[in-house]
Amino acid sequence: MMDMEIDQRTDEQEGRGFQRPTEESHVVILHEKLTKRKTDRYIINIGLAYEKIGYKVSMLTSQYDKDDCVADIMFSDRIHIMYSGWWIPRSFLGLFRSNMSAFKAAWMAFRLIFHPPQPTPELVILDVSLCALYFLNWFTKYKLFFVETFQDLKNTDACFEHSRLTPSLLDAKWIKLAEEVIVETVGFAEIFKKSYPSYSKAPRVLYPSIDIGLWNEPGIKIQRIVPDLLENTTIFLTIGKFRRSSNFKLALEAFEMLLEMIDDKPVTKRFQLVIAGNCKTLEEKFYYNELMALAKEKLCGSQVTFLKQLPIIHEKTLIMESAIMIHPAKNDVSSDFLLKAMSLGKPIVATSKGIASRMLTHRLSGVIIEPDARLFAVALKKLMMSPHLQVFLGDMAKDTFDKQYSFESFCSKICHLMKKSMPVESSTTLVSEGTGKSELTHHTH
Numbered sequence: 001m002m003d004m005e006i007d008q009r010t011d012e013q014e015g016r017g018f019q020r021p022t023e024e025s026h027v028v029i030l031h032e033k034l035t036k037r038k039t040d041r042y043i044i045n046i047g048l049a050y051e052k053i054g055y056k057v058s059m060l061t062s063q064y065d066k067d068d069c070v071a072d073i074m075f076s077d078r079i080h081i082m083y084s085g086w087w088i089p090r091s092f093l094g095l096f097r098s099n100m101s102a103f104k105a106a107w108m109a110f111r112l113i114f115h116p117p118q119p120t121p122e123l124v125i126l127d128v129s130l131c132a133l134y135f136l137n138w139f140t141k142y143k144l145f146f147v148e149t150f151q152d153l154k155n156t157d158a159c160f161e162h163s164r165l166t167p168s169l170l171d172a173k174w175i176k177l178a179e180e181v182i183v184e185t186v187g188f189a190e191i192f193k194k195s196y197p198s199y200s201k202a203p204r205v206l207y208p209s210i211d212i213g214l215w216n217e218p219g220i221k222i223q224r225i226v227p228d229l230l231e232n233t234t235i236f237l238t239i240g241k242f243r244r245s246s247n248f249k250l251a252l253e254a255f256e257m258l259l260e261m262i263d264d265k266p267v268t269k270r271f272q273l274v275i276a277g278n279c280k281t282l283e284e285k286f287y288y289n290e291l292m293a294l295a296k297e298k299l300c301g302s303q304v305t306f307l308k309q310l311p312i313i314h315e316k317t318l319i320m321e322s323a324i325m326i327h328p329a330k331n332d333v334s335s336d337f338l339l340k341a342m343s344l345g346k347p348i349v350a351t352s353k354g355i356a357s358r359m360l361t362h363r364l365s366g367v368i369i370e371p372d373a374r375l376f377a378v379a380l381k382k383l384m385m386s387p388h389l390q391v392f393l394g395d396m397a398k399d400t401f402d403k404q405y406s407f408e409s410f411c412s413k414i415c416h417l418m419k420k421s422m423p424v425e426s427s428t429t430l431v432s433e434g435t436g437k438s439e440l441t442h443h444t445h
Helices: 002-015 038-052 097-114 130-139 169-177 186-195 248-261 282-296 312-321 336-343 373-385 387-404 407-420
Strands: 026-030 056-061 079-083 123-126 143-147 180-183 234-239 271-276 304-307 324-327 348-351 367-369 426-432 438-444
Touching: 026 038, 026 097, 038 056, 038 079, 038 143, 038 407, 056 097, 097 130, 123 130, 130 143, 130 169, 180 186, 180 407, 234 248, 234 312, 234 336, 248 271, 248 282, 248 373, 271 312, 282 304, 312 336, 324 336, 324 373, 336 348, 336 387, 348 373, 367 373, 373 387, 387 407
Parallel strands: 026 056, 026 123, 056 079, 123 143, 143 180, 234 271, 234 324, 271 304, 324 348, 348 367
Antiparallel strands: 426 438
């Protein structure tokens, strides 16, 4: 684990030594359907990063509708979309979904094999069934990167770092054919290593880029989101899925204790806890109603706001207008809320049992503590009593984001991946001139 984290920190520096590709360099992405899922956004991130560093990028997919796709990121003029296998049904009477998905993946692979796009791809990136990886490895000489998104695991309430999948014997064999495996976070890297112990390389961690698209637009008035806020309200914010794994009850209990600890009613009456997320599934609606009922039983119930729909611009506005971010989740592996809070320079109080402890440094870029309501309340009180500490933690979190998790850093890590996959006889070095600027020089041995 330590080696992998050190490797991530050096990605940006090493990525600067990558020679910009020629106009003929081509990357093709195989992605089953392009809709509005976070998985689709992540794949688009990868495509845009390759386009930014100079590659022509094409995406082969079986489903794409401009009106039912990631709407806030403009990519249609930068990533060429091609269709393949669109006629293959998703299932037969609700059955054989995985078989149909594998059939689509195989069809897209053979489309590349027998009718390759021009110019000939230098690299193929895929997140479809591993059978496509097998066929492409057998019949072509393309470099092959596999993106493991753990989509099925994400849809459950058991997506933890200690989770483990049981792949089929064929999948366990075929995954070895990938030159690199890409995952979204260190937590997913741990799941991958447990699930595919025979894969000899460490998976490459590329955290999702959130500082692109609509996220760069200005926020709106907070009253459009929470109309009944008092003037000069101090907002404590937590965002996540309405599932038990988000541990929103911890934030609720900590907020109640915080109000009891601060003996200044004129001040505490302007405190407001906002618990927000997108509530879609039946299970999420049940948990949402359970939290609402719990909050009504507490004395602080009138100072708690629940939001079950969270468009991107609303989420950004809430983070901008909030004083302190609370991340109570335990054993979580996703990083979206943390990255968004860091990008806007906000102080974060998070549990030591999840992804936050891998991304933040305690007392430097955040406050990392045990998942105990009283400890959370004490930490929140200290931050409220020390505005300069809020600014310091927020500034350090923003600096960490800019250096390690921004889209520029994402592109640098993509460069590093390509540099590692270059032939041994070809290397690229940096030459520093007297002006202090660096230029790329290519050597062939």
